[in-house]
Amino acid sequence: MRHLFKIDPAKPLSEEAIKRLLQSETDGFIIGGTDEITLENVTETYECFMETDLPLYLEVSTPDMILPLADQFLIPMVLNTRDTTWSHGLHVEILRKYAPHVPFRRLSPVGYVILNKDAKAAIKTGAETNLEAETVAAYAELAEHFFHLPIFYVEYSGIFGDVTILKAAKAVLSETKLWYGGGIRSLIDAKKMAEVADVIIVGNLIYENLEEALATTRVSARASGRGDNMIK
Template identity: 35%
Template sequence: MRQWIKPWRHVFKLDPDRMLADGELEAICRSGTDAILVGGSTGVTYDNTLELLNRIRRHALPCALEISNLEAAVPGFDLYLIPMVLNTADTDWIFGQHRKALERYGSLIPWEQLLTEGYIVLNADSAVAQLTGADCALNGNEASAYAQIADRLMSLPIVYIEYSGAFGDMRTVQSIRETVEQAQLFYGGGIATEMQAAEAAALCDTVVVGNVIYRDLQQALSTVDAVKRTARIVLD
């Protein structure tokens, strides 16, 4: 399944608990983004996730579900991303929720469609940080050490730098970039302009754009070309 995500340079993340008009969703799906990621920290239910999936399915675009709530594990997605928050002392967000999922769903789990994300949460004010009790007061070396745990010790396919709601410290992102060798490096958080999108794309393999969609759709759409241009330069 790593082959599925390898071409992903730009991804839009949609929250089932937030509203989008049909025209807005169509613009997102026709923007040139590489995939749609569905997920959120709060208010995500089976019903609103299924409704959003059905609307996205009108468009020919890869669609993945990031499972943060067992009640919202909806069948029908192309791919399922399973987050493990590395920088928390609460093991419920490392293995606990995963054990509960195995107990509940067992043989129903489509293993061939699952990829695990090693999350490093770095914005203490974000909902995900408060929910998981993440230790966000990390310097570059400390964050990089967590990245190496995911990349080298655990061989996870994705290392996800999560600043959710704030644009991150690119010096910390640079430190992580220098240590990740095998995993695909995702960045998400606070991207609201083409410049910010390009900065993240210069350091990370995949840039995830979310909150700005609901504040300024045109700005969100402009991030697609910014990421693709930067990614081409980096790859060249």
Template identity: 40%
Template sequence: MSGPWTEWDHLLKVDPDKTLVDGETFEDVCQTGTDAIAVGGTTGMTEEKMATVVEACGKYDVDLYIEPSHSNAVVHDDSLDGYLIPIVFNAGDISWVTGAHKEWARLDDDIDWARTFTEGYIVLNPDSSVAEYTQADCDLDAEEVAAYAEVAEQMFGQDIVYIEYSGMLGDPEKVAAAQNELDDATLFYGGGIHDYDSAHQMAQDADVVVVGDLVHDEGVDAVRRTVEGAKDA
């Protein structure tokens, strides 16, 4: 299935458990030029925090998704364009392959399946919260990363394959290897994007560059520079 992400170059993640830079607003965040915003984080997620950010961003003309880390962080709001649900293909804890998803389906009778999309994650920074949380096997060479990407698309029908280096700039060789194995799936890359050059570099192989902590640490001007880098690639 062809989703709107096939037209994206840049995705901004907003963590409801973190604050914005002093003096900046969610209106500023939504006007950075990013193609879409995903609201979510690995730890500290609550429905209340998620709802606050969704409500604030839902007023503006930018594609808006939530990426919940667990079922208690899911909110249903008409301003959302959908839900992006991670499936961590190299997780050591299989809860992050099917278990957490089963619990969401069991506990939530209001899931809008027509707007719910999965992302085939490959987590590669062993020091990241998401790697620890999912017990991911991050000791993978480029060939293994490519094989995971191929399996995600060809065996599990993933429309999005996501190379996640959360907290550090990743290995371009591994990103390129994953891209080379994909036929139609959209390749997301996230991790360590902090300026024009890093966004431009990773966008050479990734279809969509994902920026996260930057908006909380440095603010909207820094995010705008990464948008420019992704779109110029």
């Protein structure tokens, strides 16, 4: 797995766009967002993509993202915030209420470091975004060696990130996989980040320029003939 499309339930997609995304060479899909997330639009979006044979993840940012019919869930843990609500507080509250019904084997916890100060996710979670490469690398080591997380996600959400920071994180990871998302608006951008990250995520570009978004799949494992799994 090298490339994932991120689908925002709050943003409409035409039937033709959905068809082309499903027929693309991406390695899978994430359904997730920050604003205007409802059970209705999450369900509708999931049903549009559920026939795919590719991995289809729900990124659980609110309880409305929890669908019993889903096979795989990504559970965000924001590491660069002092508000423990977003690192583990909400998780504890959900487990306190619903632990007997939680499908633990279908969950993949994800350690997020959000680095765009203007991103809605950064503002909502109170993320400390002015971080040097050494600090991000320390968070990466925290994710792997302390929390044993399968994924460390460097998220710039709306702007193209600093490849130096990405390289610093990659240099200290061996088991935990490095995912990158943010500001990819061309195949050139995709290739630049795919040279460092294990997986790149393309989201906003789907809604800005579908043709360019589809072109980014040329970095995918399917396009290159690779079949590696970047979670396990």
